[in-house]
Amino acid sequence: MQRHLISAADLTRDDAVLILDTAEEMARVADRPIKKLPTLRGRTVVNLFFEDSTRTRISFEAAEKRLSADVINFTAKGSSVSKGESLKDTAQTLEAMGVDAVVIRHGASGAPYRLATSGWIDAAVINAGDGTHQHPTQALLDAFTMRRRLVGRDAGLGQDLSGRRITIVGDVLHSRVARSNVDLLHTLGAEVTLVAPPTLLPVGVDTWPCEVSYDLDSTLTKSDAVMMLRVQRERMNAAFFPTEREYSRRYGLDGDRMARMPEHAIVMHPGPMVRGMEITADVADSDRCTVIEQVTNGVSIRMAVLYLLLGGNEPAVAHPSPTTTLTTRRSAPTSELRTTEEK
């Protein structure tokens, strides 16, 4: 991993564990009466959202504000093309205003990669979801949630997810969450199984570092965590599956299926959920379902990523070092975090 976060596949095991450990430190800040650190004071972060996503945008914004960054929100509905201005011009305009990092959500796969590699701008680029490609902070917050639940909040520090069996169910074909999770969970040593009807798996999935199954029931009993992906109803119009009911019967998670999971196993969902489609209300509302926790953890993870990418543990008066890489910053910043905390 360099100075950008584009794909979960770019993270080494040690990078990923460092981010998770740092996020635990950030989470402790959230438990305090004043939830704010001065570490990104004077740094400007723009949230560049070409696709509607209130949840992710607010999560990043909360993370940026807790680190005292100056935040600019830029929301452009539709693609750069329909807007008439190119991605390049938009990015260069924002950089001319002096931003240190760009958090980008874009409907086109690869748009953050282009932004980071085309020489258009110098700012650090954080991918907040691109097309059907990647959503690395989602995978990180999912891994964080799994580690907390399956290994333990304190016991998990420094640990990965070796040997944990994770099942991801649903529309893998159109899912950047699935791609990011397969990459990151594999890096962290977990055993991943994708479950979906064959129509919702990409051609080429056989080369991914995971197992693939068409049968949910046979994998549930062997899962430590089951992640349900959102399935959009309109998919059935393109013949990916016959009806909503048939999808639910074959691939939906209901109370009966959840009861067959091991006692310690958790149910996860990146949100937004389609209740009655991939998940029933009783499962969604059960205490085995971590969907709300995932939202909370998302803020901690995004704080950790911003902090590590933007050199947030430098003293406020020192020269900023946006080119610092994660790998050179391997030491967990625990002590500095505490000493720089606002009184």
Place this chain on the structure above:
Amino acid sequence: MSKTLIRGAKVLGGESQDVLIDGGTIAEVGPELWDADVTRVVEATGKILLPGLVDLHTHLREPGREDSETVLTGTRAAASGGYTSVFAMANTFPVADTAGVVEQVWRLGQESGYCDVQPIGAVTVGLEGQKLAELGAMHESAAGVTVFSDDGKCVHDAVIMRRALEYVKAFGGVVAQHAQEPRLTEGAEMNEGVVSAELGLGGWPAVAEESIIARDVLLAEHVGSRVHICHLSTAGSVEIVRWAKSRGIRVTAEVTPHHLLLTDELVRSYNPVYKVNPPLRTERDVMALREALADGTIDIVATDHAPHPQEDKDCEWAAAAMGMVGLETALSVVQETMVDTGLLDWAGVADRMSFTPARIGQAEGHGRPVSAGEPANLTLVDSAYRGPVDPAGFASRSRNTPYEGRELPGRVTHTWLRGKATLVDGKLT
């Protein structure tokens, strides 16, 4: 009349010969020629002399997209690449689906003076695939159209395709099919496979090409017509064409230089310079295409020269236009992939890039042997050269080449169009 003596060139890569050009014609070919009236001597020792190249698949963009290319800039690019004849595709604005538009393109070609331009007529009105364009009128126009294509779009309706194949028999025409099943390629952005799965880009499956080719060779057999397949890109398509030819079906096929060299692995850069239709395929496909071009299953190399302005490539993948320029690098890529690999000799290159495309397109006076009495359409190649591709030096108005900075062999130094030098020492006249 001026006389030019080309001295010591390896004609079609064979024995060194002198070639005397008198006016627009080759006067004599032989060892140690001399003529007192020679006004210009071109030292060509060690260089390869080929018949002027013929491109059956060029997008000149005029009328309509003169910001990408014009007939003049496109024919200058053609002369730079060693071409003396190019076939201009019909997907202009307005579409070349009437006698008026094809005559306009034909006339602009005549005026350019760098390369003959033979317009291709649209098969259907507006390339919409629903109603046959006036194919007979385009044939009878001054442009004398014999090749018809909706290239850019597939003639996907089986009945329309059947009728077109039948109809053009009346005047010896040929339909050139852009084989792409539209439903299977909705939202397609790159080859469907391992790389598309990882990158999250919409897949363009090989079967979308192969199913149309299979259908069309069977249609051609049924109605006794000939059919030409544009830019064939998959190993499976090669198998189908090979089968069809073995059955005696009158099918010809072309491959682009980029499909002979590049693979979908390059798309990992998300750099739209690699975005093209049909998409870059896999290593296995590339090897099958080379083998098929060598054994004649694929008849010709055609560039699919597709110029685009910078803003259409300097953007995210999804927003980018599809296509690559190719006229000025085609011969180098063919040397790299076919000649330097031992798959094809220079006589084979002359066949695949001049003789056969001229025959398929009925380009009169082009694709002729290098011998006395023939029109002096010639290309001289320095095959010993090797260097990086520099798009800044292109004659084309566009720069969307996938080869920028890549080292390629071979350089066209001279091109003659009916005895008139259009390129001298690598510089346009």
